[in-house]
Amino acid sequence: MSRIANDKARAKVMSAQDAAKQIKDGDRVGFSGFTGAGYPKAVPEALAEQIQAAHDKGEAFKIASYTGASTAPEHDGALAAVDGISTRMPYQSDPVMRGKINAGVSEYSDVHLSHSGPQVRYGFWGNLDAAVIEVTKINEDGTAVPSSSIGNNNVYLEKADKIILEVNAWQSEDLEGMHDVYSMKMPGHNVPLPITAPGDRIGSKFFDIDWDRVVAVVETDSPDRNTPFKPLDQESKTIAEHLLDFLGNEVTQGRLPKDLLPMQSGVGNIANAVLVGLNEGPFERLTSYTEVIQDGMVDMIDSGKLLVASATAFSLSPDAAKLMNDKAAHYRNHIVLRPQEISNNPEAIRRMGVISCNGMIEADIYGNVNSTHIMGSKMQNGIGGSGDFTRNAYISVFVSPSLAKGGDISAIVPMVSHHDHTEHDVQVIITEQGVADLRGLSPKQRAKVIIQNCAHPDYREMLKEYIEHAAAVSNAEHTPHDLGRAHAWHRRFLDTGSMKQA
Structure with missing residues (x-):
């Protein structure tokens, strides 16, 4: 049974491949997703295929990718693997994405999570061209039930020129009522948050959607990236x-x-x-x-x-x-x-x-x-x-x-x-x-x-020796350091593979 109860939404249903065509080279895109939960499952992979096809023709195609936090191989991994990300913000944990950052293929701005959404709202990151957001359900009145994460979704829905929604039937419909969507405003228009206890609810259960900016709705039925925890050592x-x-x-x-x-x-x-x-x-x-x-x-x-x-x-x-x-x-x-x-x-x-x-x-x-x-x-x-x-x-x-x-x-x-x-x-x-x-x-x-x-x-005596030495040679007693030796342990590891002294 479809999770889409709104006529405007039903009229915009299309394949992930067609939806991905709405995203162009150089676009700044806000994606849902936080710790492998609630990220779009289909559009990023379809977009990665289109980026690879463009690269095969010798054409430029990269996007700036903004999220809530880390996503999954179907998102960060897929886009990074085809060198499709010019800039990544604010947090990631995908090994392919990490490799591209450390190789200089993708720029990465490591932003405090509470700062990232407001900075997009303020325009610090430029115009947001598109938002790709996973939801659990689209109601008859056009509101949408968030899925297993909210992250920066409220900001991306607020600021994006174009909106693509993925409606994921894997997410439980009973998530409805768990969410509390409340958005900050521009400076000068905020009031103190009316939260005094963790259970306080101050917002809405739903996302309000501007259907004039929605360009595609994609239906999926795919699980989140749920990684088993290691046995406790x-x-x-x-x-x-x-x-x-x-x-x-x-x-x-x-x-x-x-x-x-x-x-x-x-x-x-x-x-x-x-x-x-x-x-x-x-x-x-x-x-x-x-x-x-x-x-x-x-x-x-x-x-x-x-x-x-x-x-x-x-x-x-x-x-x-x-x-x-x-x-x-x-x-x-x-x-x-x-x-x-x-x-x-x-x-x-x-x-x-x-x-x-x-x-x-x-x-x-x-x-x-x-x-x-x-x-x-x-x-x-x-x-x-x-x-x-x-x-x-x-x-x-x-x-x-x-x-x-x-x-x-x-x-x-x-x-x-x-x-x-x-x-x-x-x-x-x-x-x-x-x-x-x-x-x-x-x-x-x-x-x-x-x-x-x-x-x-194994390192305690080495640390004591360092601080005794630093106290003897430092130019002050408050925070003794020998700047010439302060990073000697790191240099030793890079040179020999161990911080231990020979």
Whole structure:
């Protein structure tokens, strides 16, 4: 049965190939999609075929691709594989896309997720030529039910000259009612967000569609990219245990209530281990104000530990995605999906006192964090929303194993090779070695705690030697560094394949 109940929409149904012809060389295109959820499934692949055909004829054909966050091989991967992306924004995780960025084929602007939609609205990224947005259903009145992510869709629908809608019958019709679509305005016209708790609803259940700008409707029936989580390893479990112990102590010290404060969790194995730990731990009646709904949050809703979760998208394993589709009518009572300019909004994060927990690539001895670059130059994925939450959190936490590459890389280094989060914003660092609570400490005090509590023993003495040397040769005592040796560990890895001294 068709998910299209509107006459204007039915009149514009066509193939993905015909819809893709509406996109031209040089166009700036806003695509739906966030953490492999709610991205268009058919038009990007059809567009990639047309780009390849143009290239085979010696014709130029590239587009600027803007999304909510990461998408999938059918989107980022397909367009990147044919060298079809001139500029990518704001976040990606596809290996083909990453390779094109690091090879210089595609330009990449790594934008805070809460900034990306508003910047398009302000015109900072130029005119938006087209939007390709997945929806679950088109209602008789012409409104559309969002699918498994909202991301920047509201902004792209607002600003695009041409709109292409993909109506995906794989998405559960019972998602209707889970969404809360609320858009920010231009500066000078915004009012304080009326959100005081994660479950507050302030907007509409639907997208309003300007049918005069819709040029194509494409029907699909394809699943989201639902990647299984890796089995929880002991390292991830230990990091999670350290975080739970830290939170328990904050409750004991009277700095957190017994039901904590709204939790934000980054994506990945450690984040899911934290959620598993919370589900098994002593805390009750929890809430979450975050970016993505992961498997662990679904389990916590089922157990009754988590009352409500606010996010902008799902990031689920295949089993959890099937469960969500089967029981969406139940989960919509506990989940609110919002545009990312709201889910990641600094005002709301600060007001509610969110506890943030994000992964990192490396931290230095003073608490600066690199979450995006390998060895200073090679882009991994992007900053995502970690900066939105870290800068505004009640307590900001970063987690990572202390070692990588079989022990050849230390996650704790003298100076990070790329700064994403400064020492001013990073409050707590946790590895499997322990917890470094940096609140109230000077730089030299932070260095001592990070080295002792978070660095792996294989590198601990090297770090102590560095800071003793830096203190002896530095031009000041406040934040001792030897700039000539600050990145010696990274240079050694690039030269020899290991940070360890011979």
